[in-house]
Amino acid sequence: MLDRRLVMVSGKGGVGKSALSAGLAILAQRTGRRVLAVDMVSQGGLSSHFGTGQLTFQPREIKPGLHAMRVVRAEALLEYLSLQLRLPGVGRFGAVARAFDALATAAPAVREIITIGKILWEVREERWDLVVVDGPPTGQLGSYLRAPVSIEELVPTGRIGTQAEWMRATLADPKTTSLVVATLPEELPSTETLETLAWLEREQVAPDPVVVANRVLPDLGRLESDDPILGAMADLHRSLWAEQQHWLERVSPSVRIPFLFGLFTPGEVAAQMSDELEAAL
């Protein structure tokens, strides 16, 4: 996974997508790679796991070799327009960009292509060995991954249409891109994960995803006690564990991250997560 150029992490909200992204970025940095971590849809989770405060569009070095940024669509659009039009003085295009953004609201896939385009642009540049993306929740994943295809269908002639072609190829190339779908071994996230996997299988817009199950409880065997408190704790553990087994069988994740007990801050979670990933990968 870490030997690709782009790792995009998706998953239902609340499954630990940002912690996983932060953990992957830290692990890649620790193993000597030049890493860019990206908060793709401004969810903010990545910044709290890095303990950096609000990330900016301009990548900022938060550890030696690890930069972090967040995609701000208006800024990505301005950057795109100034590159495309090869003109200095981006400020002049402020009005153009705002108007374009308003139009883009109504056009399918235009908004998404601006965001995903910015990320693929960073992947194409040689500045980074690896770009780790805290991606959209699975509910929106499809519209982002399919954006290049939609754009090619919608505007085959415009300049954006031509660029959509290399974006589609880059996203779908298993040597370049790795897609991670994070989940919890519980009903709602697992059901959504299975739906996402079926969609990905059908659409073939990204390489086969790596499914990562988070917060997997340890098997503690039979666990019985006459003590009311210990008995209740054993009941809780057994019942959660049994339910987890049911969903783990259905989803069959390739990576399992243990439940991290006793961690109080997002920073601690991210550090521990990178250790767990190192052990698992």
Next chain:
Amino acid sequence: MTHTLLVTGAGGVGKTTVAAAVAVTAARSGIRTLVVTVDPARRLASALGLDELGSEPQPHRDEPLLWAAMLDSGATWRAVATRHADPGVADRLASNEFFQAAAEHFPASQSYAAADQAATFALAGAWDLVVIDTPPAGGGIDFFTAPAQMADLVGGRLLRWITGGPLPGRRFFYNRAARPMLRVADTILGSDLLERIAEFLLDLRTTYDGVARRGREIEGVLRGSHIVVVTTSDPAPVAEAVRFYRELPGVASTPEAVVFNRVLPDEWVDPPITEGISAQLARCAHLWGMETLRQQDTRAEFSARHGATVATIPWSPDPPNDLDGLAALLDRSSGFPWGRFGMEQTK
């Protein structure tokens, strides 16, 4: 008078279940209650009598004072067109590819639909309590800002500038001042697309007066609503809850309580680990003891930092799948601000 309770929070914390539990409890205490849910799990939908999906409130077959409705964002967008545009324009809009795309892609569209429905039900006067399970889009805050965002989408100043004011007939004319911008956009997008979008926007603009007026009505309802924020003790949803406490006072009102769901019992902090028990059991007790401590710490910090009323719902091994199960969930809760939305009893 109708009380409206907005149940907000991150995805996956049991928001829908809490909304349903509040509604069942209220209905059983003699209050005419409607619960509006977003995407409930099958068991829950069936417990609420929502086997047939519909955005019209349906009375529950076993619970005389309980009604339930499901959110349908697509239908509500069509309703926006039908309600606020001329019949011919509304037909054209409803079948327009961009209209469908906008309904799907405009991030606040599901939220707008929910807010619009909430307002309709709150203003209907048919219920004493309307409980709304808010959609998670935009971290949930979209629900409160969607009316303004929608008005901005269909009638923003930029759009007026691009389309050059009200035009007779169907033919799209560029505003002279917008021409340089449109040439730029043409190069990148292809002119055909732009023209198609502009025609759509012209149609959409005719709904502006209606949408803006409706938006103000919706905002009035939202500002007069009660809000509870549901979370678990996990860091991600707690961070979301913090955001609600920071941002909601500005766009709606201060939440009445933060409801921690799946709370472990306090006595678990210090479990009786004795010599005789197995290593596995000791490990189990140690792990869940630590988790209980972390949960307590999270609640105490939330309360201290945000001056929040903290309510708790204990962890339960089985998710409730019928009305009794839903009611039982709140029987064991503490700190829930019942009195604030028309229920006298305190649990």
